[in-house]
Amino acid sequence: MQRKQIAEWSQPFQSLPESVFWSRVKPSPLVSPCWVDINHLLAESVAVSTLLSSDQALIAASGGEPLPEWDPIAQAYSGHQFGQWAGALGDGRGLYLGVSSNKGNAYEWHLKGAGKTPYSRSGDGRAVLRSSIREYLGSEYMNALGVPTTRALALVTSQTPVLRETVEQGATLIRLARSHLRIGHFEHVYHSRRESELRELIQFAIQQLDPELIDQTNPEEVLFDRYLDRSARLVAEWMAVGFVHGVMNTDNTALSGETLDYGPYGFVGHFDPGYVINHTDAQGRYAFGQQPHVMQWNLGCLAECLTSFVGVDTLRAMLASFPERFRHHYRQTMASRLAVTTDNPRLDLITDGLASLFSVPGTFYLEGFQWLLLDEPHGLSKRAIDQNKLISLRKIWSEEKEVDLMPKALNLAPSWMLSHWLLEEVISQANVGDYSGVVSLREDLNCGISMPSLYAERFGGSPPSAGSGYHLSCSS
Ligand code: AMP
Ligand code: MG
Numbered sequence: 001m002q003r004k005q006i007a008e009w010s011q012p013f014q015s016l017p018e019s020v021f022w023s024r025v026k027p028s029p030l031v032s033p034c035w036v037d038i039n040h041l042l043a044e045s046v047a048v049s050t051l052l053s054s055d056q057a058l059i060a061a062s063g064g065e066p067l068p069e070w071d072p073i074a075q076a077y078s079g080h081q082f083g084q085w086a087g088a089l090g091d092g093r094g095l096y097l098g099v100s101s102n103k104g105n106a107y108e109w110h111l112k113g114a115g116k117t118p119y120s121r122s123g124d125g126r127a128v129l130r131s132s133i134r135e136y137l138g139s140e141y142m143n144a145l146g147v148p149t150t151r152a153l154a155l156v157t158s159q160t161p162v163l164r165e166t167v168e169q170g171a172t173l174i175r176l177a178r179s180h181l182r183i184g185h186f187e188h189v190y191h192s193r194r195e196s197e198l199r200e201l202i203q204f205a206i207q208q209l210d211p212e213l214i215d216q217t218n219p220e221e222v223l224f225d226r227y228l229d230r231s232a233r234l235v236a237e238w239m240a241v242g243f244v245h246g247v248m249n250t251d252n253t254a255l256s257g258e259t260l261d262y263g264p265y266g267f268v269g270h271f272d273p274g275y276v277i278n279h280t281d282a283q284g285r286y287a288f289g290q291q292p293h294v295m296q297w298n299l300g301c302l303a304e305c306l307t308s309f310v311g312v313d314t315l316r317a318m319l320a321s322f323p324e325r326f327r328h329h330y331r332q333t334m335a336s337r338l339a340v341t342t343d344n345p346r347l348d349l350i351t352d353g354l355a356s357l358f359s360v361p362g363t364f365y366l367e368g369f370q371w372l373l374l375d376e377p378h379g380l381s382k383r384a385i386d387q388n389k390l391i392s393l394r395k396i397w398s399e400e401k402e403v404d405l406m407p408k409a410l411n412l413a414p415s416w417m418l419s420h421w422l423l424e425e426v427i428s429q430a431n432v433g434d435y436s437g438v439v440s441l442r443e444d445l446n447c448g449i450s451m452p453s454l455y456a457e458r459f460g461g462s463p464p465s466a467g468s469g470y471h472l473s474c475s476s
Contacts, residue, residue, distance in 0.1 A: 001131055004470055006102060007046060007047040007048050007051075007101060007102045008100070008101045008102075009012065009069040009098050009099065009100055009101075010087075010098060010099050010101070011071045011098045011270070012099060012207070012208065013073065013075065013096055013204075014021075014071065014073065015097050015204070016085070016197075016200060016201065016204055017176070017197060019199070019475060020076065020188075020189065020194060020197050020380060021075065021076055021118065021185075021188075021197070021201070022074060022075050022076060022096070023073060023074050023076070023118045023119075023146045024071075024072045024073050025067065025071070025073060025074045025095055025117045025118070026062040026072070027064070027072055027095060027111065027114035028063050028115025028116065029059070029062060029063040029064040029115075029165040030063050030113075030114075030156065030158035030159075030160045030170050030171075030239070031068075031158055031159045031160045031170075032158055032159040032170075032174060033059075033061075033064075033156045033157070033158045033172075034156065034157060034158070035058060035061075035154065035156055035262075035305065035438050036133070036155040036156060036157050036171070036184070036435045036438055036439075037136070037154065037155050037314065037438045037442055038052050038127075038153070038155075038181030039140065039151070039152055039153050039433060039442055039446075040446075041060070041446040042151055042152075042153055042159050042160075042176070043153060043154075044068060045102075045105070046105070046107055046153070046176065046263070047100070047102035047103075047287055048183050049178045051067065051069070052153075052154060054331060054442045058156065061111070061112070061154055061172060061174055062114075062156045062172050063114035063115055063125075063172060065112070065181075066097070069098060069100075070096070070097040070098055070194065071098055071342040072095040072096070072097055072098050072111065072114075072229065072255050073086070073095065073182065073339075073426065074090060074091035074092075074094065074095055074117035074119055074275065075090060075091050075094075075096055075185070076088065076090040076091075076188060077089055077090055077091075077182055077184035077187070077188045077251055078184050078187045078188040078191060078251070079138060079182070079183070079184035079187060079249050079250040079251030079252075080187070080249060080250045080251075080283070080301055081249040081250075081251070082249065082254045082283075083159070083285060083297075083404055084287055085191070086186045086249075086251075087191075087465065088188065089119065089184060089251050090117070090118070090119025091117055091119055091123065092116075092117060092119045092120040092121060092123045093112060093113055093114075093116075093117070093120065093123060093124075093126060093127060094111065094112045094113075094117075095110065095111045095112075095117070095369075096108065096110055096180060097109035097110065097329050099224055102193055106174040106178070106370055107151075107177065107178070108177050108178070108179060108180055109153075109174060109175075109176060110150075110174070110175050110176070110177065110180060111125050111169055111171060111172060111174055112132070112135075112173045112174075112175065113125075113126050113127030113132065113170065113172040113173060114172055122132040124162065124163075125162070125301075125359070126170045127162075127171055127173060127476060128162050128164055128168040128170065128171060128476060129157045129168060129169040129170075129425060129427070129430060129431065130168060130170060130427050130431070130476075131178055131263070131475075131476030132155055132157075132173045133155065133171075133173040133423070133426060133427050133430055133438055134262060134265070134476075135152065135173055135175070135262040136155045136173060136424060136426075136438065136440055136442070137418060137426070137438065137442065138150075138153040138262045138265055138418065139151055139152045139154050139259070139262060139323065139379040140441075140442055140445045140446075141174065141388070141418040141445060141449070142241075142243065142259055142426070143445070144414075144445045144448060144449035145232075145237075145241050145412065145414060145449055146236055147229075147238065147243065147259060148233075148238070148256075148257050148258045148259065149258050149259040149260075150177040150258055150259065150260055151175060151176045151177070151178075152174075152175055152177045152442075153172065153174040153175060153176055154174045155171065155172075155173050155438065156171060156172045157169050157170075157171045157176075157228065157430070157435075158171065158172075158306075158325055160168050160354060164475045164476075165269070165473075166432075166476060167300040169431065172204050177254070177258055177260065178209065178256045178258060178329070178331040179209055179254065179255065179256040179258075179262070180249050180254070181208065181254065181255045181256065182249035182250070182252065182253055182254055182260070183250040183253045183255065183298055183299075183301055183302045184250050184253075184468070185201060185205075185255075186201065186302055186306075187250060187301060187302075187305060187354055188246075188306040189204065189305075190304065190305035191203055193333055194459055195308065198305065198308070198471060201383055202219075202220060202223065203354055204307075205223070205225065205255060206219060206237070209226075209255060209256055210222075210223060210226055212465065216310065217285045218309065220306050220309035220310050221310045221314060221318075223306075223312060224302070224303065224306055224315065224318060225318060227255055227257075227299065227302060228299055228318060228321070228322060228326050228371075229325055230255075230256065230257025230301055231253070231295050231298075232256060232292075232295070232322055232325035232328075232329050233257060233325075233329040234257045234258070234259065234295075235291050235292050235295040235326060235335075235459065236292075236326055236329035236330040236332070237329075237333055238291055238329075239292065239330060240289075240292065240330060240333045240334055240337060241267070242267045242268040242271065242288070242365045242366055243259075243265065243266075243267055243371060244251060244260070244265060244266050244267065244268060244277045244287075244288045244291070245265055245274075245286065245291065246263055246264035246265045246266070246277045246281070246284070246286055246472065246474075247263045247264065247278060247281075247286065247474065248286050248291065248294045248295065249298075249378075250298045250299065250301050250302075253298045254340070262472075263278075263474055264277055264278040264279075264472035264473065264474055264476075265277065266470065267365075267366055267417065267418065267419070267471075268288050268359055268365050269364055269365070269415070269463075270359055270361050270362065270363045270384075271355045271356075271359045271363075271365040271368075272288065272363060273289025273290075273356070273437065274287050274288070274289060274360065274421050275287060275288040275289075276288075276344045276471070277470070277471060277472055278471070278472060278473075278474060279315060279471035279472065279473055280474050281388045282475065284463075289338055289435075292322075292323065292326045295322070295326075296308070296319065296322040296323070296326075299319060299322060303315040303316075303318070303319055304416065305334075312401040316416065327398065331347060331348070331351075332350075334347065334350075334351045335347055336405065336408060336409060336412070337369055337409055337413070338350060338354075338369070338372065338373075338397065338401070339373065339401045339402055339403075339405035339406045339408070339409035339410075339411060340397070340402065341402060341405070342403070344400050346396060346399075346400050347400075349396060350396060351402065353389075353396070354368050354372060354393065355388070357385065357386065357389050357390060357393060358381065358385075360384050360385070360386065360453075361384065361386070362381070362384030363381040363385055364379065364380050364381050364417060366413075366414050366441075367379040367381050368379065368381075368436060369409070369412070369413035369414065369416070370413045370415060371385070371390065371412070372393065372394060373396055373406070373410055373413050373415075375408055380417075380461075380462075384423060402415040411448060411450050412449065412450070413449075413450055414449045414450070415447075415449065415450050415453070416444075416453045416456035416457065416460060417456075417460065418456075419463065420442075420470045420472075421460065421463055422456055422459055422460030423424075425460070426438055426441065426459070427438065427460040436455075437455060440453070440454070440455035441453060441455055443457070
């Protein structure tokens, strides 16, 4: 007997005016689709496992007839790309499907790769298997690291040929988010001088993400304060775990404080603030160490959209508080990852010591947490690590660590890395029809990041070359 489906569905985004904010879209189906993986644990928690096990689900997830609960639309937004105003963008290959709610837990559903939309411009509306696997595993890895992120629910591949540098397999991905609202949504109406639609958007954003502010008369200042804080926290988490987003354009910056739009992302090898992952980023605008500064710049674009509601001096002063907020969140996350109290006067010493220890090429920063927390860590950094520095850092840390904070810190300390060479292995197997890498790693991540992964040990054990020098193209 089938279990009753308990998630409720709604389509709140469609309450905004259609011509300005969205267009209804009929998805375009992939040829001969098949599941690569379904994230069953997430499906259970969202109460949609029955939905995804139906025969119609594969058809719907691959761009065929939508499920009755869905009402696919593409959202319109604009944005600044690489520091330049890019004008109208929008979902060129993504569809908002609606919101599922289960016991107060609401998630927006987004189907990526289901064909062209009115915002596709010259794009084909498709996503390839390679980049979809990268997003699928990348977002689940970040979630396991305790970083706010969109989640990956299901992945489909197909026989549809999609041309990138070579011909690749077309795929679709269903991802979930608290919200897909981006800074670019605000810019879209602000820069087209649509004041009344901007007001509507602000009300909508409050309802979605900050409902406690609904009854406030002038909520925009508090709202901006919240966006600043969530973004400062997000980028602090990225810096703590060595994550490089790669394309921090304002259209890829969520107002919910979730990591959004995984393109040419990656993790630093050794701790290198200058590390640039996106090979089209010749200026290094989105280098690892630039990310806090870029997030502040992006929030400056958002502040401009609010100048009809909040005084410019107030907005400037709030924006100027970003570095301090970032430092606060960075200290908080590092403290909990290192089992030290946030007010410990030696916290910065330990944090800086960790970054310095893992700034040597041949070491891997993500392994650093286990090197500090565990007496007998193993990992790829072994040959390159400075043993004397390690011993003195561990001595300082062990004098400051709090025993009751250790379980949480140990849970968040990764026992394996989602390295580029591990991803390449998973992708090359998947390209010939073997999806066991995707399934194994996703299952391992469902159990937590501190648990060893046999698959990662087997295929991620040895890097092709030491250090971070790895670049990815934007093509996806
Ligand atoms: P991104 O930086 O990948 O988030 O993409 C920037 C913009 O290009 C967004 O409006 C995307 O929807 C759009 N886009 C990216 N790839 C494609 C594609 N293959 N087809 C249509 N639109 C795309
Ligand atoms: Mg994007």
